Amino acid sequence: MFAYYFQLGLRSLRRNPALTALMVMAIGFGVAASMTTYSVFRAVSGNPIPDKSAQLFTPQVDSWGPQQNLKGNEPPDALDYVDAVALLHAHAAKRQTMLYKVQLAVMPDANRDLPLNASGYAVGSDFFTMFEVPFRYGGGWSAQDDESRAADVVISADLNQKLFGGANSVGRTINFGGHDYRVVGVASHWNPQPRFYDLFDNDDFAEEPDFYMPFSRALDLQMYTGARNSCRGKLSFTNWTDYTQSNCVWISPWVELDSPAEVASYRSFLTNYSAEQQRAGRFGWAPNMRLRDVAQWMDYQQVVPPESRISLMVALGFFLICLVNTIGLLLAKFMRRAGEIGVRRALGATRGEIYTQYLIEAGTVGLAGGVLGLLLTAVGVGGVGVLFRPEIARLAKLDPSLVALTFALSIVATVLAAFYPAWRAAHVQPAWQLKSS
Secondary structure (H helix, E strand, O other): OHHHHHHHHHHHHHHOHHHHHHHHHHHHHHHHHHHHHHHHHHHHHOOOOOOOOOOEEEEEEOOOOOOOOEHHHEOOOOEOHHHHHHHHHHOOOOEEEEEEEEEEEEOOOOOOOOOEEEEEEEEOOOHHHHOOOOEEEEOOOOHHHHHHOOOEEEEEHHHHHHHHOOOOOOOOEEEEOOEEEEEEEEEOOOOOOOOHHHHHHOOOOOOOOOEEEEHHHHHHOOOOOOOOOEOOOOOOOOOHHHHHOOOOEOEEEEEEOOOHHHHHHHHHHHHHHHHHHHHOOOOOOOOOEEEEEHHHHHHHOOOOOHHHHHHHHHHHHHHHHHHHHHHHHHHHHHHOOHHHHHHHHHOOOOHHHHHHHHHHHHHHHHHHHHHHHHHHHHHHHHOHHHOOOHHHHOOOOOOHHHHHHHHHHHHHHHHHHOHHHHHHHHOOOHHHHHHHO
8 A cells, every 4th residue: 555655645746746846845955954054063073982982081280270270260271291291101091192283394205306294293102092093004103112212103094195105114214304203004094073182272173194203202302382382471481491391281181091990090190190289389279180081072172163053953943944834835735635535535545544645645745855955965065165164064975874864854854744734634524525526
């Protein structure tokens, strides 16, 4: 019977072409608006590391004091040099890494005349295990390499393609900023969105980094950060020593804690560390620290752009208006066939059969609206750059899951909208219709 009712539904689309066109357009435009904005919202609000987001934490230590702190007496969003090195040497977590962004030039070799600008990170050896960085060739460096300030580097697949044509470059040498580095690994394409581990630099949706080098090596070469500094008070420093002893924060810390007991232990460690700094006279205020996991950190940093939420709510409101209009159009379409319904009921058709017929007919309208909605969604996804920043707009993609969701939403919403019109149709009185005929 489903196939029979489906054929009747297809025929009904041609019976009233103007009314059908209005319903299909209402559903199509409503679905397209919703799916276009949802594609952006999904990209910016997803969990960037679902396997470990509850085990990765970023600690914050108050090195500024209540007079200089952020709103709500929140500690700085990153660490200064003194605190970062102290936490690193304490080894209070199973795994830990400090990181900051560096900008270096890849010096030319015999095959190139001009240097390449490269953007990367100074990180600890635990970085690759903590964040599950995939490798095409080789791997990361060891903790011993951290201690010895080894001149190692992990490069991205894109940089490996530019420099070595995509071949296995492990063991090869690259000159970054006038210093030679040995390639120990080539990372596969890996760029979690949002880039949760470096929200301090506002690189939430930036392009994939070109390289990763040892944090200890970068400090040994006195490499200044290639991104954001945040300082308080009157500062005057002209050299690396003054800079590292200032209150400028620029280093992002991350630790891996696998259980509530480890989280509690690390919180106690941060509190005790801050108390020690207070007793030493470095901090003139009570311990003030935070320890947030990935989800909490992204929420605190308000990673999801407010315009994505607003546009999604507006689109859903528009879709709701389209559904209300569809209800009225379906009611008009069904009630125009009251005579036909009366005859069917007089011949023995049950109300359930009338329900089934007209809900399936509504589903065919939803299917047609889904086809139109899919075409309009493809156009909308290609044009989201009008409303959003380019780095966010490029994340919106029309993938198979969005295609399936577009059709599912269109059909289900139309069927739900048809319940009242179908109920009215099923309750047509056969005697009245036969008498009037």
